[in-house]
Amino acid sequence: MIKRRNEEDKNSEEIVERELGNLDSELDSEASLxxxxALIEQVEAEIxxxxxELEREQRLFEEENLNPDEENRNEFE
Structure with a gap:
């Protein structure tokens, strides 16, 4: 009887340990997600x-090409 009870306790402990391991894995997976x-949000913000920045540089480039400075205008006249 005592031997059987010890065996049941051991099985119960193994089940609990296995379940705790599963929970740890789930928590690790959630933390990883x-x-x-967070990394995706950082990448999206950087994009x-x-x-x-690209739009700003493109506007500046277009402004320079549409409004050349005086020196360039004088060369064409």
């Missing part, structure tokens, strides 16, 4: 920043 989501 949160890290990945938006780069796009706005």
């Amino acid at each position: 949160e890290d990945q989501e 938006e920043h780069q796009e706005s």
